Amino acid sequence: MSEGTGISRRQFIKTSALAGGGLLLACHIPFGNRDAAAAGEASFAPNAFLRIGTDESVTVIVNKSEMGQGVYTSLPMLLAEELCCDWQKVRFQPSPVAPEYNHAQFGPIMVTGGSTSVRSEWERLSLAGAAAREMLIAAAAGRWKVGPSACRAENGVVLGPGGKQLSFGKLAASAAKLAVPREPRLKTGARKLLGKPLHRLDSPAKINGSAIFGIDVAVPGMLTAVIARPPVFGGRVKSFDASGALAVPGVKRVLAVDAGVAVVGDGFWPAMNGREKLQIIWEEPEESKISTSAMREEYARLSATPGLPARKDGDAPAVLSAAKKRFEAEYEVPYLAHAPMEPLNCFVDLKADSCLIRTGSQFQTVDRNAAARVAGLKPEQVTLETTFLGGGFGRRACTGSDFVIEAVQVAKAIKLPVKVIRTREDDMRAGYYRPMWYDRITACLDDKGLPLAWHHRIVGQSIIAGTPFESAMVKDGIDDTSVEGAANTPYAIPNLQVELHSPKNAVPVLWWRSVGHSHTAFVMECFLDELAHAAGIDPFQYRRRLLAKHPRTLKVLETAAKKAGWSKPLPRGHGRGIAVHESFGSFVAQVAEVSIDKKGQLKVLRVVCAIDCGRIVNPDTIKAQMESGITFGLSAALFGAITLKNGRVEQGNFHDYQLVRMQGMPKVEAYVIDSNEPPGGVGEPGVPPIAPAVANALFAATGARVRSLPITAEKISVALGKG
Amino acid sequence: MVVFHVNGKERRVDVTPDTPLLWVLREKLGLAGSKFGCGEGLCGACTVHVDGQPLRSCVTPVGDVRGKKVMTIEGIPENHPVKKAWLAQEVSQCGYCQPGQIMSAVALLKKKPKPTDADIDSAMSGNLCRCGTYGRIRRAIHAVGAGASTKGGKKP
Missing domain, CATH: 3.30.365.10 (Aldehyde oxidase/xanthine dehydrogenase, molybdopterin binding domain)
Structure with missing residues (x-):
């Protein structure tokens, strides 16, 4: 805590807490430790997120947890861009728990989730850096007795008239005595750091064993x-x-x-x-001696009965009952464990x-x-x-x-x-899973083969019901995380009805990377694929027609298709599948290429991914998160299932809860769309499209439509036997 | 008392010989870079070298390494080509599995300085990564094989 600042944790929290109340800037930069005496003469602490030491060190205090997504680099980049410091001097420090480190959008809690780190902190950290830059410039201008407009900051130095210059470290003590600008101005002109594939600041500690988990x-x-x-x-x-x-x-x-x-x-x-x-x-x-096989029957029964309305456009039931031809399918996905490598x-x-x-x-x-x-x-x-x-x-x-x-x-x-x-078995058996879901969809097509009506029933536990977040996140019985990605589908469907059943049982459930989208994208993108094939239209072109009013979705779809060589012929036994999904403010399309051998063994060979996540911080981190989301989603698509028998979780370790390994890892190409839109998330949006892309590729390769995850050899053989 | 060598130094530990090497390293010798992931030799996070061979320390009783030479992630020099390649390819995400991945990669490259994809599949498939860094691990290993990392490596 005291590294480079001479300030103890106790002092830090004390002064931070004092400042947390009234002294906020218009832009909501918490001041944190503003008191030069408390900060120690040796440092400049203009707000809760930044310390500049007389040794030129720039310490960015990060209020987000580092779990692989790179926040210990991307958040410092946001601040450093505006500060105009020397990136080589930047280090990170995890923040304590204090009000000024609360989530900028989620209310009074410190939390890392919802793929929000960059998008929720972008403005606050930019302004925090800009305010500090203005103070350093003012300190230098005061020393040189010139106007601040005659000075500028660059690479950790303030430059003045006549070749004068002073480093941030030398200015720290005097800058600390100045008032914080109420309305710091963001810099104009070229970005020095944002948009560059800078190396992660946490990598050295992670490869020499010194990182403390x-x-x-x-x-x-x-x-x-x-x-x-x-x-x-x-x-x-x-x-x-x-x-x-x-x-x-x-x-x-x-x-x-x-x-x-x-x-x-x-x-x-x-x-x-x-x-x-x-x-x-x-x-x-008694009520805990449940089995997933019995639950599945119950869910199937529920899916045949009306649920609470989550979306109603037009009159899907009436249109469907009048339709000459209806398409109906049931989709299901199992409970999943998060299984982080660190129990x-x-x-x-x-x-x-x-x-x-x-x-x-x-x-x-x-x-x-x-x-x-x-x-x-x-x-x-x-x-x-x-x-x-x-x-x-x-x-x-x-x-x-x-x-x-x-x-x-x-x-x-x-x-x-x-x-x-916790041992691995404790971690896997003691609870908190992605819920098991059962979906039933009925649809009919218009004379052009496009969806005219779509009636979708979703059955599964609410992850929010019964938690302190219920009153804020469940409206009229609808937990938005149960229907996200389905109730707000971008596809142009004139008669759309989505209903929800939220049965309760003893299994503890929780958000799992990409939350509701982890199941809705599979259902939506596979059933849409079914309709495209039923209409005799190429699945990529089918989606294009239905997304005319969604340019960002369309752009990633077209980019992925183009980069994958969508229409190029493939060898026999190979197939390509496409899926696109919006989540957490970002748009992701993926094309999977699979092969199936004579024994029915499915192999995912290549995944091409395109993402539009708006303005970007670090393109390499975005690519890494796409690679990550694809691998994580692929483990679920091919292997993942937590099942219960007589109340007991049947899996315990990585032999019966398998993950993708090196030998099964497809070649992944990720393309980041150049975009000026507001920033979106990257930690989760790579997950949802992969399962449907693979399932659709399997269908393209074999004609086997597997509507249940994971896609096992047995399910493929059953689907082929039927098909 | 069990006596063995760790990263070039003789160590004596007073534990029952059935104690897994992993927990001796982590709790008795303060070498926490080797990680616990599964306790069954299924994930590779605990990989160390014993007399040069990669081994799952979570299922290796410390009694079995009496008198042997153990190398952990802490014993790999900072300028080792594998570490440099890991940085150049920006492999790490959460980082938890990486010490084990690196130990497996170092062992592979010692045996096969220019490994093929099939060699990498076979040597590295015992190391799980939940973050999905496999593609970059493969690139980093190939980069070492090609000698790229000694010239500063490629930008990712």
Whole structure:
């Protein structure tokens, strides 16, 4: 915290909290530490996001969690562009949890999600950089006794008349004494950093093993705990015998917490050995002994009955009942685990009047408040330090703060610093999944073969119902995250009706990279493909006709098709599929090329992707996120399924919850559209189109229409047998 | 007491010999660069070298490496061509799996200085990456094979 600034965390939070109240600029740049004395004479801290040291260091304080998406580089780039500093001097520092670091659009919480980091911080960080630049210029102008307009900033130096120059570091102390400009002006002219493929600032630490993830946190005297968890959701400990566990060398304590029975040891291995020796009798509520096969039947039944309206244009049911020919299909996708490479974990050091948490969180304010509740402290007595996240994908923005609460409960009981680690099996079986979905669509075509009516019923759990966000995010019974991507489809369909059933059950569900779009894009883009083939129209041309009023969607569609060589002939057994989807303010189209061998083995060979995410910060990061979203979505399309039998999750590790590996990775080409539109997200929008692109390619190659994910060899063979 | 060498230094640890090497490195020797991902040798995040061979340290009892030479990510020099190629190709995303990926890649390149795609598939398919950096890993390995990284590498 004190690196390069001479300011302690305590001072920082104290002064930040003071400034969080009234002193906001019109553009809402929190001042943070404005007090030169508190900042130390050696530094310039014009707002909550920036410190400039006399050693010329420029530290950008980042209020977003780094989980692979590159925010420790893209957000500093936004500020540095306006500051006109030397990029080589820029370093990043994760922000503490404080009001000035709350999400710029989501209300009073610090959170990283919804692919919003760049788009929500663009203005605030640009202005923060511009304000600091003006102060540095004013400081230099004052020293030289010239007007500020006679000076300019460039590459970490203020340049004045007659070749005068002073570095930012030399100006830091005097700039710190100046008033913050109320309306800083953004620079005009060419961009120095934005739009350039700058290298990530966090890469060196990530390749030499020095990057600290939550699981790496260690302090002297720290113990390590693992928790034996109930076999079913909602299960509780009835009784347990700890004697076997306590006899294991290195096991220190065994105790019941809400999540199960915690075994605390002087390391992971003793705790694990202790856990194996536990004798536990669980209480399993009847309602938790559910199976996904029975749920699927229930969902199918529900899909045949009217749901709550999410979209109604024209009169789809009436048009359909009068139609000569109707097309009907059921689509389904399973529960999915986030399975970040770093299993969930949390370090807690709980004292009588304070609590230190170090973990990889995407949901800092919610987690901190939950910890305070459990610890019996005020939220401001809890310090949450965000480490690197070994993947997040939504799992570390948990509405129930499960992995934090269980660690605070253990810490409260043992009164020593402790780190709770989940094994891969714990991580995969203890809950929070992308919901299972069942969709039924009926459609008919007009005389040109285009969709005339589309009646779509969606069945699946709401991820928001029952959380503190329900009142804000569920309107008239419709959780928007259940229908996004379907209820707001850009396709021109005159009679469109979308209905929603939100059944409840014991399975904990959560946002999973791309949220509702992860299922709606599959359904929409595959069924539209079916209609195109039924109409005898090329699926790419079919989409073009229906997107005439959506130029950005159209542009990515055409770009992907062109770059993929859409109409070029392919060898026998190969096929191309296309899909396009808008999500999180960005537009993405993908063309997948697949092959199928004589044994029915599907291989994805190549994916061509085009994205329009508006104005860009770092084009290489955008490409990396497209590669990432495609791989993540492909794992789900080909392998991903969490199933339950008698309430028990049937998968546990990477042998039965498989991910794409090197040998199955297609060649990916990503193209970024040159755009002046407002910035969109990039972390999630690459995920939705890949599953439908692959399913559509499979159909093109074989005539097999697989309407259920994952696309297994068995489903392909069934589809071929029928088809 | 188990005695073995880690990154060129003799280390003595007082643990039961069945303790996986991974947890000895991470918790007893302060070498947290090797990661826990699955505990079953399925993901490769814990990959280290034992007498030059890549090994999954999460399923290797420390008793099995008595007297042997262990190399972890912390033992790979900063100017190693593989690390330089990783930076030049901007491979890392969340970064959690990368120490294991790099250890597998270093072992591959030692055995086959100019690996083919098939060599890369076979040597690297035991290392999972949830962020999807496989394409860049492949490029980085080929770049080392072609000697590109020694000339400063290519911009991604």
